[in-house]
């Protein structure tokens with residue numbers, strides 16, 4: 001079967017072009033969208049994410065602040081920083097990069113963020129709004145997956161969407177988005193996970209299979225239906241001595257074998273990855289538009 005590759009750089013490029021216009025408009029009206037990121041500690045992967053977010057802001061002409069705090073930072077100190085950003089009118093949205101050092105309570109930190117500045121969509125108020133289909137900030141990765149489906153013309157209404165994985169940042173919110181009434185949703189949704197009995201018999205029923213389980217090449221060709229659409233949210237670094245770095249990224253899907261059976265698939269890298277920062281930027285622009293409106 002001829003398989004279409006759904007490209008993250010292509011879809012995100014389309015969204016960035018729209019965001020640039022909205023940013024220009026905001027700036028012409030006197031508002032420069034501002035995004036801040038707090039990083040606690042020196043986790044190398046987090047450092048890369050945070051640097052990429054800052055770069056993207058600059059590329060788009062947004063105001064960006066990166067606050068790097070030592071790993072010994074107390075919860076109290078972090079909460080004080082959050083309070084300051086909640087009150088800072090030049091910052092329309094911000095996030096605290098996760099994971100946090102063990103001595104800091106993540107839930108407490110997330111709940112301290114003003115929901116109107118919570119561009120990660122992690123605050124319980126935004127999670128609740130999403131669940132009942134009210135406006136709010138959507139978590140970036142599930143929203144990015146939905147945009148990839150919509151913008152590559154994949155029909156979702158009435159389709160069986162099977163989601164592999166039940167994390168709070170991908171699986172669960174992904175299910176909430178796809179079961180919602182409306183365009184790009186209206187799906188019949190099943191969530192499968194590590195405790196599911198006979199998982200392959202369920203993934204084989206998927207018209208659209210979204211995989212976010214964090215296990216390299218977990219989904220093999222025998223687990224997908226002929227002609228399905230497969231979205232791979234996984235990013236796993238595996239050893240590869242033939243690679244210059246000694247390692248490379250693979251998804252949660254066995255791409256090389258699955259691609260010959262399905263109608264469309266996202267690669268890793270070059271698939272969902274670029275969508276996450278893109279949707280974060282979209283949330284930051286929306287936060288700035290909301291703030292400009294209420295001035």
Ligand code: GUN
Pocket residue numbers: 095096097098099120140
């Ligand atoms: N760590 C990994 N992904 C994310 C994310 O989307 N937001 C935050 N704040 N931390 C993360």
